[in-house]
Amino acid sequence: MSDPAPEIERASALTNTVAAVVNPVKGDPMRVRQAISRHAYSTGAGKPLWFETTIEDEGADAARRAVAAGARLVIASGGDGTVRAVAGALRHTGVALGIVPSGTGNLLARNLGLPIGNADAAVEVAFSGQDRVVDVGLAEFTSPDGVATENPFTVVAGVGVDAAMIANTNPFLKERFGWIAYIDGILRSVITSKPVRSKIVIKNADGSQATHTFDTHSVLVGNVGGLPGGAELIPDAQIDDGVLDVAIMHPRTIFGWLYIGRTILWENLVLRHTKLGRKLLRIQSRLSPNVLEYARGPVITVKLDSPVAAELDGDEFGVAQKAVFRNDPGSLIVRVP
Structure with a gap:
């Protein structure tokens, strides 16, 4: 389940600049969470916000809530469907999208040259990579x-x-x-x-x-x-x-x-x-x-x-x-x- 709204409202008052939207049935969510937390603290981003996709929300609503809470980087962990939903919600916000490919095709990640099958490496790119403006x-x-x-x-x-x-x-x-x-x-x-x-x-x-x-x-x-x-x-x-x-x-x-x-x-x-x-x-x-x-x-x-x-x-x-x-x-x- 996604983090409850009250917790997100409290988090928005802090210096949280990173959020994760994770498909809980794809890849290794616990490893992804640990990697994101480790990089967030080492870069001074504070405690990352954490959202999980649901049947009702593939990630778009969670991404919007992350932006409203002040996130400047939203990391999508899942397949192309999760990435699509999060990317759509981040259009025209100026908030960067990080990707931890955990699906079957991972086509966007492949076309962008992102690490496949290595969550730690993908998280590192999300924190320290270059910003690319795309369509x-x-x-x-x-x-x-x-x-x-x-x-x-x-x-x-x-x-x-x-x-x-x-x-x-x-x-x-x-x-x-x-x-x-x-x-x-x-x-x-x-x-x-x-x-x-x-x-x-x-x-x-x-x-x-x-x-x-x-x-x-x-x-x-x-x-x-x-x-x-x-x-x-x-x-x-x-x-x-x-x-x-x-x-x-x-x-x-x-x-x-x-x-x-x-x-x-x-x-x-x-x-x-x-x-x-x-x-x-x-x-x-x-x-x-x-x-x-x-x-x-x-x-x-x-x-x-x-x-x-x-x-x-x-x-x-x-x-x-x-x-x-x-x-x-x-x-x-x-x-x-």
Whole structure:
């Protein structure tokens, strides 16, 4: 449970400048607490405030309470869902976000070069690292009955087979094998996936826009592009460039899916990083099947003929028949190595 409000009110009168928002079922919360306390006292930050996420609050409300209590650094310990919730609450506050990655994918931490699997090292970065100003994505999903809700994301948001993959991932395998368990979910989702007619409008910074219509299986919008294992889903995505990058997947056969897998695991991961590899990509692009499109812009709107599953940073977010993704540039400070 979160620390009770009266205790927080008393703490706000002290010189507490550090707070922790911790998912109690991820990683080793006791070790994280000890590491944060040790660094807080050694740096003169005083007694850190401590909050635990709950089913009702993934961390956003706790982060807001931490800011109200005077915290200047809020450390999120958990998976990408916890980090997303805390990051969203810290937008435009000037309060720095520290991250102790304790989840399955830990995609934001990986893309920022933070220590993975070492809570002590991650806490050290949170206290002594550099401040980096980054963008946050905002996704507005409209349900089939017309109800629209907007939520932040730090890594990737999407509609289609990627969300189905999350739903189809076996919880036992995820707990036992980590991000590798998603492979099982991917295979089962691809087999059953059916394309949906989609109108995708990409608004550019100068006000112009481009419209694309595809029978899509998945539309993924990235604030960052790296995956576990070094694979690059959206290779040009940068967390501080003021735009979002979109990957539109529209294969017609299993061979199209195989080509997409090859693109992510071979072309994006290997060929793009060498001069010879880039030359080969230019040559073979003329022969490549038209199954994967990349585009970018500050605002991306997706209208679907029928509702599909939606996701944010690896969490299911119901179904959507329309999605609007926009970039909130320079809205968050993150502590990095």
